[in-house]
Amino acid sequence: MMSNLFSTFDPSSSILNISLNWSSTLLGLAFFPLAFWAMPSRWILTWSLVMNTLHKEFKILLGPKNFSGTILFVSLFSLIVFNNFLGLLPYVFTSTSHLAMTLSLALPLWVSFMMFGWFNHTQHMLAHLVPMSTPGPLMPFMVLIEMISNFIRPGTLAVRLAANMIAGHLLLTLLGNTGPSLSMSLLSILIISQILLLLLESAVAVIQSYVFAILSTLYASEVN
Template structure:
């Protein structure tokens, strides 16, 4: 049963090629060329969102950030948000529910932050392993704890995003499979419940993309 339950998240497709991963690039084909050529309400709305995100991320990074420092996190937010919302459409593959996708986003960011921090701010990185005011007898344990918490950061980022996306999808699938065996009255209740869950999943898709980008921004602010 578990194999059949998770088969909806199987990235395999016909012709022995994972064609489902092409859904991540579907947005480039859906956006009309006029979006890039002339201003419209969609481009203005997207510009307002990115401007607000730039202000928030710049506050998190700090005044020492260089110009354009927040662009990578805004792009990361837009990519995850698009894939999360795209996965709510029927028969569309949700790439952000796989650890292959989420780890591919989290691991390079974390590795680049660590390399930059240890090569350019070595004293700061060493001092960060021991919080201020730690008793001398607890310093070795704090170094071990801080090191472990630092190493598992990309894993927690990836698992958080994938688990939140796959949990809601599984709940929708499990409830939807009960429809054929229900009466008309219970089916109407199930339909209302599915609509409410879909609304909740839309909010989760936005929140999780924002959380991923904010945490990545906070991790970068520790090494700048």
Template sequence: MKMMTNLFSSFDPSTSFNLSLNWLSTLLGMVIIPSMFWLIPSRWNFLWIKITMTLHNEFKILIGDSIKGSTLIFISLFSFIVFNNFLGLFPYIFTSSSHLILTLSLALPLWLSFMIYGWFNNTIHMFAHLVPQGTPPILMPFMVCIETISNIIRPGTLAVRLAANMIAGHLLMTLLGNTGSMLSMIMINILIFTQILLLILESAVAIIQSYVFAILSTLYSSEVN
């Protein structure tokens, strides 16, 4: 039991003072932003502008030009998640995006606002979404049930996907790291090489999961128009 407590202690929001001060790591991304945007434009600045412009062009195609600047909310969402995911890869920094509290707090309000907007403004369009085109009449009641369930679980799947991917990688790295003290010199070198590869993989996962969260949110918003 002691081993399991130590293994999951990196995901514990409370500190030695019995306060949830670890959640402050969520705001650490704000420390990175000022130097990037307010000092002389650097390579990082140009890189970030390139990323945001690419995302803007992609999201604009999905959403359409109905509301100007509507892509900004999804670019901000991507930025917030990618900052948290990356900060979680540094030692002694709490990964807030590995908790369902944070991921559900992002997914649920977005999904609820899309649903409320869609059902109030485009009711017929929303009803039409419940029955895919070309469905035989006998299957229509089943399709309505399936589509309704798939719609309801969307915020849950968004939240769980992000949290589970963050937890899985961190746990694997922790488990491998804990075995280091019991290995020979040759095995330690192999372990370090494996950990570096895992770190590269986790960096890719951090970006991919942020992009998946943002692009799926954009797709869900495009369905209500």
């Protein structure tokens, strides 16, 4: 039962054994050309305000010397939030609900941070393994704990995003499947519940995109 239920979120349409559902990841790019030729609208101005706010916040975390690095994390936020929102539309594949997508974002970022930190700031990275004022007998254990917590960072980033996205979609699917067997009075309650859940999922889509981007920024700031 559970395997069949989760299989509804798997890519299904394909040509020549190439899954076409993953192409929905690039659907967000279709909205960007509008900002270059159309007159500024409220949507464009609102999105610009959000991007400027995120840019300032990431700049504070990364420091004034890494001003250009904020572009990476703002773009990361944009990619995730577009995929999260597009996944709420009917018949649109939600790529961010799969570990294949979220790990592809988290793992290269974490590997690049670690390589940059250990090659350029080796003493700084070693100092992070032992917190200040740690008693001598506890130092080996603290080093082990810090190393484990460091290694699981890409996994926690990926699982957090995928689990939060698929949980809401799963609840919407379960409630939607009960619709044909309900009476008209209960069906109206179900529709209202679905609308409220969609509003909640819209908030989750933004929050999880922000959490992924802000945690990636914090991990990058630690290696500087």
